[in-house]
Amino acid sequence: MMSCAELRTLDFAEIFAASIIIRDYIVKTPLIENAALNERLGGRVLIKPEMLQITGSFKFRGACNRILQMTENERRGGVVAWSSGNHALAVSAVCAQFGIPAYIIMPETAPRMKIDGARHYGAKVRLYDRATETREDIGREIAEREGAVIVPPYDDLRIMAGQGTIGLEIMEQCRVLGITPDNVLASASGGGLVAGVGTAVRTLNPLANIYSVEPAGFDDLSRSLASGQRVDNAPGATTLCDSLMVGTPGELTFETNRNLLSDGLVVNDSEVKLGMSACFEHFKLVAEPGGAAPLAAILSGKIDVRDKVTVAVLSGGNVDPAVFSAAL
Template structure:
């Protein structure tokens, strides 16, 4: 069921595709702002601008790619049902996009997905099929549903429409920075399957070639870091555990990896405690709620703050769909946090 490696010889996304996606989602997705906190800048010794996709529709950047994909699909094949597999954020994005476009939607979700993500996906009208992420193959389940119902499989990251939709996040970063007369030295982004990272990297590097792109992964799930080091796609270690559920993928996608190899400078592995501390700082200084995976890029910057001192950095806060118990744990992580 995995995307074949021969697609490496096929055309990928380009800036024109991302610009087309931006027009397509206009009036549907929210244009999230760049946020800044003076005290946080002083504490870190750099200027940090945050792209809060936790404020996006469905609580994450995933709505961008989902609406791009489904709107293009509904034009080509009106009324065609869709099936997707996701731990929660892609699920909600696809479910809501399908709801807006009047499409039948089934989502394959792990049975241990956060309750808020399961509940919201149902609320958007999707039919949910659960599975055990440690013993069952979600792609095989989705493929079987597709064969039975003639549904289009909407992959979470290894898809050009999805990647171009996620790339609109980077396009907005570029446009807002240019409008403000701000030179961006670095962009930090979380990495799971690589759809967001590749889309942002392509958009930013096409317009600001001197800006470096960095990413963050949970410790133990650092397959993108290892893939870049070896030059071939590596698998994550599912024997480990992390609270960053949004970033748990088997491996980086074939299409995203091609872009990442060309445009991304490198990445860092972060711990659960570092993610919780980043969530706390975002809550304290920006007044936003971020989920663990959504705070991973900020956690990586905090980890590496001495290296990036004096820079202007954009950090993508990719999602905010966090269960109350996990957010309560983040509020207990106040050691070393600068005062308000």
């Protein structure tokens, strides 16, 4: 996806700037804990519920930061994005709010509610056939024809910086509570969320451990961290976590994550379901499978949280009722 942009790590100043650029448009999600869960785990576990974010996922932050930095002239040409889910909704919503044309490229097989959601925000949705077309080609063609700007889902420093505002909020909210996070967990698909959150948290507390969480079979980041270079997932794997299915770490995100992460954690579908169920029971929140992955990692003992302060970023809540009910 990268071509000629500079390969460097995300800078804290970019996250701080993002927090100012987007602050009037986003929900500052609360930082919540539950006494019963803490007691069960023997440590303090706080969640950052980004399902309460506009469009139901953290993606709104990055899209907002990127799109608000477009010039007037660029805005007239519009925005092109490809995604089968949360990034599509986020880009559509930001564009709707600021009167910017949005072109969204989605697979014909994308969940109906996501396609309808993007259309609801007025985006022009171009469906494509995964077998015969590639979304990047379609996207570049539309961008050229319309004079539109491509807004990638993760491999972009301004997208990463927008997601990083979650890390800033975590540190501010922990400060109010008089605590310092020892561990921070965030899910990884392309890796933009954990790169942004980790950069913000580690800048303010260099002793914090940052962990990515991926579904089994889609643990490309975890294996890339171990091998020191970006590796692909083997084809054919399946997972309940539809939002965490990117096959290779991004170039820019990996450049940041390789120096930032303590480890890459991996959870299977039954652990994810227990995470969704715990989120329902203890926090009264709807987590999509990928959104519950960090809580799943904690509950299944992937890291030691005893006598520590651990923060789990729950990335989103866009899940079909049937999938949700099945997990409970």
